[in-house]
Amino acid sequence: MTIEVTGDNSTLIQSQVASLLVQPLEQASTFLAAGPVVLDSSSPVRVPRITSGVSAGFVAEGAQITDGDVGFDEVTLLPSTLKGLKVLVRLSNELIRTSVVGLEAVLRTRLVTDVANALDTALWDGAGTTNSVKGIFKASGIATGTLDLADPDSLIDGLAKAQGNHVSPSHWVMTPASFAAIRKIKVGTTDKRYVIDPNTIQNGTDLRLLGLPVIVTDRIPNSGTAPGKARVGLVDFSKVVVARDVNAEVKILDQTWGDYDSIGIRVVSRWDVGLLQDKAVTLLTEA
Template sequence: MTIQTPGNNPSLTAAEVAKLLVQPLEQASSFLAAGPQIIDTAGPLRVPRIASGASAAFVAAGAQIPESAPTFDEVQLLPSTLKGIKSLTKLSAELIREATHTVGALDQVISTRLVTDVSNVLDTALYDGTGASDTIKGIFRQTGITTGVLDLADPDSLIDGLAAAQGNHVAATHWVMTPQSFAALRKLHVGTDDARYLLDPNLHEGTQFTLFGLPVIITDYIPNTGTAPGKARVALVDFSKVIVARDQSPSVTVLDQTFGDYDTVGIRVTARFDVGLLSPKAVTLLTEA
């Protein structure tokens, strides 16, 4: 790994620069903010659930009541083999000292930046992780979710998605879609000769976007699928049925002795999460035909 030094970072040690460090533009972390159930655990987590309930029937007075029993299964999260998300950056002591007058405590700035980078990787995995090689399997890849057809030129396809969720007795809490998909829906007009927008603009005031009464999460973490340019996807999610196992939130460790022979400070950020669905029907995923 390359150690960051004053020589290869002259912009941080110039004599006259503003005392700030401009961060790249990026989307905010949205998955955990949507309100899933979070359970802290240091080991594997098993969440029992009722797969099917007991049956009931009308029984005459004095007649034998038929026996019935619920069946159970479980959601298993955070297996011991699940990998964590980790990042390590090394800064020379000279760079930290010489950049202090430029950007403040550079090690603190970098620590904050690394936490953001780890959170971005986490969001990607929680939404759409493949689960390959002992990594997180996101909610859009879970077995048994409801699927449907999306047509960004016809809002009826979204209503069909709502109907599918309601038919599964799911009270969806959020739409999840990319900025491009949301823009395509907002651009729909009443008719060829009527320039009014089909969706009421009042539903999209400020940054609190809604569609059909539900808040919209705008994120790049629901990428298109299929061949280029790809098929757009829109998800309808009941986040109250989403469960997150958290072994470790993004945590920062400053390694001020490990690389002492290089007079270098290491900054390590680690996190370990897993995600599952209390009911697979909590997710309705619509994909363009």
């Protein structure tokens, strides 16, 4: 009697795993999860703001009150020239029918994820060139400071600068490498105790530093040429406004390439970001 074993029937086992489609390991989207103000609009958005107030003073009874002059400007989002994030994939109907996975549904989800990743990168650190999104770390007028990953005092100085600008930061933002470097600072060469208590840094999945939540993302790369200079941001997300025109709209184009017996999956998204107060962001960069 012959017993059939797996070593001689590998094709039978392969069919059991063929319905799995492994996604790549990647950074999760972090910007929108931090809680900025989101405005929905399909047309340009203008957010008025007061740039300077008046000085109140003590005035004697019956004396003339000095006139005041209030300064105004505005934050403009979603200009008509702003480009959207778009992606398109074409595939044959034979591929859809013969695939062991629900390929059309999988690709829809995958393309939405890819657009979300590109959006996250743009909202954090987009260059703003050629009518694209300018990220908050590239915005004009933000506060800046010097970062020293070997000295926690540089973080305290950054926090003091934000507070001096009358900002109440809600989050730290840094790369995994920067966060690890800060966590590993020791008391001294012969004293291996950590300067920052590990118990105050991580409580479960909640990361904190100097009392504030930490957003760890690789979408704020070092500035300059490789390896570049590390950057750490302090952000008050109550002063960050995001304008949303289209939120990952998915279309199945089943007629456009009918003569090829193929369909297309198109994902379109259009967003913009701005700061209600320029100093809502304090960006620390290595010297």
